[in-house]
Amino acid sequence: MGTGKTTIGRQLAKAIKLPFYDTDKAIEESTGVDIPTIFEFEGEEGFREREQKMLQQLTKLKGVVLATGGGTVLREANRKLLQENGFVVYLQCPIDRILERTRKDNQRPLLQTENPRQRLEGLQAQREPLYLACADFKIDTGMMPSKAIVTRILEEYRSNL
Ligand SMILES: Nc1ncnc2c1ncn2[C@@H]1O[C@H](COP(=O)(O)OP(=O)(O)O)[C@@H](O)[C@H]1O
Ligand SMILES: O=C(O)C1=C[C@@H](OP(=O)(O)O)[C@@H](O)[C@H](O)C1
Ligand SMILES: [Mg+2]
Numbered sequence: 712m713g714t715g716k717t718t719i720g721r722q723l724a725k726a727i728k729l730p731f732y733d734t735d736k737a738i739e740e741s742t743g744v745d746i747p748t749i750f751e752f753e754g755e756e757g758f759r760e761r762e763q764k765m766l767q768q769l770t771k772l773k774g775v776v777l778a779t780g781g782g783t784v785l786r787e788a789n790r791k792l793l794q795e796n797g798f799v800v801y802l803q804c805p806i807d808r809i810l811e812r813t814r815k816d817n818q819r820p821l822l823q824t825e826n827p828r829q830r831l832e833g834l835q836a837q838r839e840p841l842y843l844a845c846a847d848f849k850i851d852t853g854m855m856p857s858k859a860i861v862t863r864i865l866e867e868y869r870s871n872l
Contacts, residue, residue: 714804720778801846
């Protein structure tokens with residue numbers, strides 16, 4: 712969360728003139744409600760079901776840039792879908808920076824807690840190996856402007872063709 716998937720994904724798609732999709736936005740559009748509302752009524756598991764179904768749909772598309780949510784990698788089936796259908800980029804970011812970037816945003820239910828730092832540390836410990844397991848490339852977004860991140864990802868993607 713807050714590492715830049717939505718922002719960088721959108722800019723990357725624009726740079727290479729491909730359609731951009733974001734699993735969270737697609738879920739919001741298909742349900743007509745925001746992510747916090749889905750967590751409120753269906754819990755995290757309800758959201759994960761919707762997320763997996765949406766990922767199944769969106770990974771069928773060819774020639775697109777897709778941003779996922781930070782927890783999409785939790786399900787093995789999702790990791791498999793990502794690895795088998797695309798060039799997967801893991802956007803890493805130090806927790807201090809994530810806290811700055813997400814402080815004013817109330818759209819991430821998992822960070823609406825007394826101690827978001829502790830929550831992020833727990834999530835990172837659980838998820839880091841999963842991100843590394845599916846990524847074709849990782850990049851630290853903490854100190855880099857978004858344009859430079861996009862350029863670096865494209866370089867790496869092209870050198871893997
Ligand atoms: N490279 C960057 N440098 C500075 N701020 C960034 C960068 N990438 C994203 N941000 C900002 O961080 C916040 C979270 O970004 P977002 O793209 O929503 O992350 P994610 O989709 O991974 O949760 C946004 O306010 C965005 O403008
Ligand atoms: O890390 C997570 O479990 C989540 C990350 C969010 O997306 P971003 O990573 O784009 O913030 C969103 O899918 C939901 O709030 C759950
Ligand atoms: Mg996002």
